[in-house]
Structure formats: C-alpha cells, structure tokens
Amino acid sequence: METTAWPASLPADLRAHLPEGLADGVFPAGCPSRTVLDHITSKWGVLILLALSEGEQRWSELRRRAEGISEKMLAQTLKTLERDGLVLRKAQAVIPPRVDYSLTERGYELSGLLVPLVTWAYNNADEILNGQR
Amino acid sequence: METTAWPASLPADLRAHLPEGLADGVFPAGCPSRTVLDHITSKWGVLILLALSEGEQRWSELRRRAEGISEKMLAQTLKTLERDGLVLRKAQAVIPPRVDYSLTERGYELSGLLVPLVTWAYNNADEILNGQR
C-alpha cells in the first residue's frame, strides 16, 4: 500500500514541512497555536489583516473595505488583533475622534503569509464552487 | 501624513501583492472567495488539510490526529473539503468499512500555503499569548 498521497508528478522535495512539534500533522488539543490560529483565521480577522496590508487606515476606512462587517465585529476584531500584537492603534485626542490602525512588524510578517493564501482563494474560488453538482 | 504603515526597515518591494480584484484589500461582500476562505479557515478545516499534507490517511487516523474533533465535525469537514475538490475520498466496500482520504492536486497546492502559516502560528503562539497583560 502507498504510504503517501502526493500526486506522482510532484517531486517529494516540493513538500512544505511542518515544524517538529507538529511532526505528525497534529496540534495537541490545548495547543496555544490553536488559539492564535483561531484569531487570525476568524471570519473578519483575515479581511482586516489583509486590508491593513495595504497601509495605515482609519476606522471608517476599514469599515468600508471589509464590506459587510458590523461596527461591533470591527471593534472586536481589531481589539483581538491589537492584543495579539499584530495591529497598532494610534488614537488622536481630537474632535471628531481620529484613530489610525496599522500592522506591527509581526502583523506585517503574518500578512506576508496570508496574502498568497487569499490570492489563491480568490483565483480558485469560481472553479471550486462551480465544480459542485 | 504617511501613506504607508510599513516599518521603515522593510523595503517596499518585500510587500506581497494582492490580485487586481482585491486591489484595495477588500473582498466584495458576496465574493465567492469569501466562501472558499471560510471553508479552509474553518476551525477544523486547517487541521484536517494539515494532517492530510502528511499523506493519505484513514478516517480513524484523522480523528486521532485532529485531537479533540468530534465524529460529526470530522464528517462535516471532510464532506465540505471533498465537495470543494480539495480532498479525495476512496471507500472500499469491505466490512468493516475502510475509507482512505488524501489531498487532491488542488488540495496539495493549498496545503503548501497553509503550512507556512501554521508553522508561523506555532512558532509565535507563546510570544503572542504571553505578551498580553
């Protein structure tokens, strides 16, 4: 019996490799990385991170870009990402208020990995969804 | 005022780039890529895709690897991924049943993007979660 499921046409060394702790493709149930992964792969998390990958933006700008997000969810998502040290919040004490959001260095690092994923989803979405009877 | 939020130390050409349709970092609300993204970034989707990135596996093996998953969720997640053409299901008509799951070529492509993301989450999880007062 085969021990691998890779398409024969793909050389084995094209396989991306998991780190030691995930050697057999498992996250232990209580693993902190599951929490982090949940934050960044949350419904709106990806979208906000992506929007911010284009540069610093204000609250209202983010709202517009993440089309369909509610104010509640925007606030919640930004708070989580800020706590995680991925997003930087700069508030100015002016009236009306002005708050600028941007990616931290860590957030930038992450968005570099998210962009290819999202691009892939964007490019493959139609084929994936149409190929279903 | 600054038009970019990138750390000054990072040259602009290191920025990953979004495709045309996402030029301003937005998914239109009804965009099919949002659906696809929801599937693959679902709580268990990433984990299953990741487990399968190590090769063909049986139902019970997957259950063990995605620690904490319920049978219901495993079935549901696999069904979605199969419908999306990311996972291949090979059932043998024997008793007791034997079913092998593997990644399709498309699924393999995707897992190549997921692995760096998950590796990053794994490596940064402790720092992220500890840096919170």
Next chain:
DNA sequence: TAAGGTACTCACCTTTTGGTAAGTTATAGG
C-alpha cells in the same frame, strides 16, 4: 438651535457552530 461627523459601547436577539450520545451496517471471531 439643530444637525452632522467619528469612533466607539451596550443590550438584546438570531443564527451558526459544535458537542453528546445513540443508532446503523454487515461481517468476522469467540
């Protein structure tokens, strides 16, 4: 005086997600 702009929070309710436990199938082994 009144309305508008910005960045929120809050309370309430609905929808979605996920877990639990039981049932199913057909055969092989004791």
Next chain:
DNA sequence: CCTATAACTTACCAAAAGGTGAGTACCTTA
C-alpha cells in the same frame, strides 16, 4: 449468539459568533 469493528448518520441541546439598533461624547458647520 454475542460482541467487536469502522465509518458513519441522526436528533437534540449548549455555546459561541454575529447582527441590529440605540446611545454617547464633543466639537464644527449651517
């Protein structure tokens, strides 16, 4: 004949995620 096995499905319930609409603060402009 009873039990175990693998890969499920189903019904029911709890929890979490998410939406809605209102409220708030303070100043500016009409």
